[in-house]
Amino acid sequence: MGRISYVNGRFVPHGEAVVHIEDRGYQLADAVYEVWALFDGKLADAEGHFARLERSLSELRIRMPMSRAALTVVLKEAVRRNRVRDGLVYLQVSRGVAPRDHAFPNPEVRPAVVITVKGLDRTVVEAKAARGITVVTTPENRWGRCDIKTVGLLPNAMAKQKAREAGAGEAWFVDELGFVTEGASSNAWIVGADGRLRTRDTNANILRGVTRLTLLDVIRDAGLEVDERPFTPKDATEAQEAFITGAGSLVLPVTAVDGQPVGKGEVGPVAMRLRRLYIERARATAI
Incomplete structure (x- = not known):
């Protein structure tokens, strides 16, 4: 089974995962990210990572793409679909997709979300x-x-x-x-x-x-x-x-x-x- 990624509401094969060319994370680095360590398929230091994610988004005036509870479900589903026990989960939230302009889009656009999971060999x-x-x-x-x-x-x-x-x-x-x-x-x-x-x-x-x-x-x-x-x-x-x-x-x-x-x-x-x-x-x- 190949890797599965999450992109804006859909789980897709990792090799087919894409973002829009005018995603502000891609063009302007207008995005934040978090990385969770995985132990036995579970998210380590979860509270700390969620709190820092919320703070980072707030500092950049990007709204949370979904509730913390909903995001937890999506992250865990990404882990389950990838069948990873020990590894890392990467989450990226950008301001979203909009015609390229340095100023924030007005009206506000929907934040874009990407999640990837990779396994690690703990012996190594x-x-x-x-x-x-x-x-x-x-x-x-x-x-x-x-x-x-x-x-x-x-x-x-x-x-x-x-x-x-x-x-x-x-x-x-x-x-x-x-x-x-x-x-x-x-x-x-x-x-x-x-x-x-x-x-x-x-x-x-x-x-x-x-x-x-x-x-x-x-x-x-x-x-x-x-x-x-x-x-x-x-x-x-x-x-x-x-x-x-x-x-x-x-x-x-x-x-x-x-x-x-x-x-x-x-x-x-x-x-x-x-x-x-x-x-x-x-x-x-x-x-």
Whole structure:
């Protein structure tokens, strides 16, 4: 059975899924998206992703295409039709289809909705976590509203390409003050020499990571301490450990930054413990 996608009210074979040429998401990046991790066919961190979706849409003045309850049904049906147990669900909502104009359509048009599902081999994913990844840094060059999860991801794509060409697994953006903001598709963390965890405050120009938010609860429940304050790439290489978080990466150890080892250059116990605890929490609360 091939993959099935959802496009504007219809489930269609993935290879036949299309959007209109004047969809504003395609022409103007006038769209937002969310990605849910799937555990045992269920949506992880569902509440956090729905809340962030609603906030992103509100910030761009795009109305919800359907109620949260209805959207939950559609997302779950997409998962069921694709027979995926472990993987990722991608949702994109654009302002809709209208003759190309920078200003919003008047009258308002119906938002356009796309959903895709793909499976992941957890054995492969866990092997990657056990090895860890390396990171390269790149100057922060994104727009001033990275707190909104829009599809305007060209700087992120360029950063990811830089990482790939360097043989790294992620790129960290670094601002004009020399601090790491976040990854191209993740939030950045370190475990300092004092054992305290550090990650940037979301009041800065970074995305309010849903995995990050859940992990903060996991950390507190585990009796660990965390400082929400920025760090530099040098802080990272002088730390005991580093890792990234995101729906796709979950909690993924980082062993080097710009070719310099983090700590001993090995996957550390704190990151792997937090990965295990996060997955346990995600599985237990998935819907």
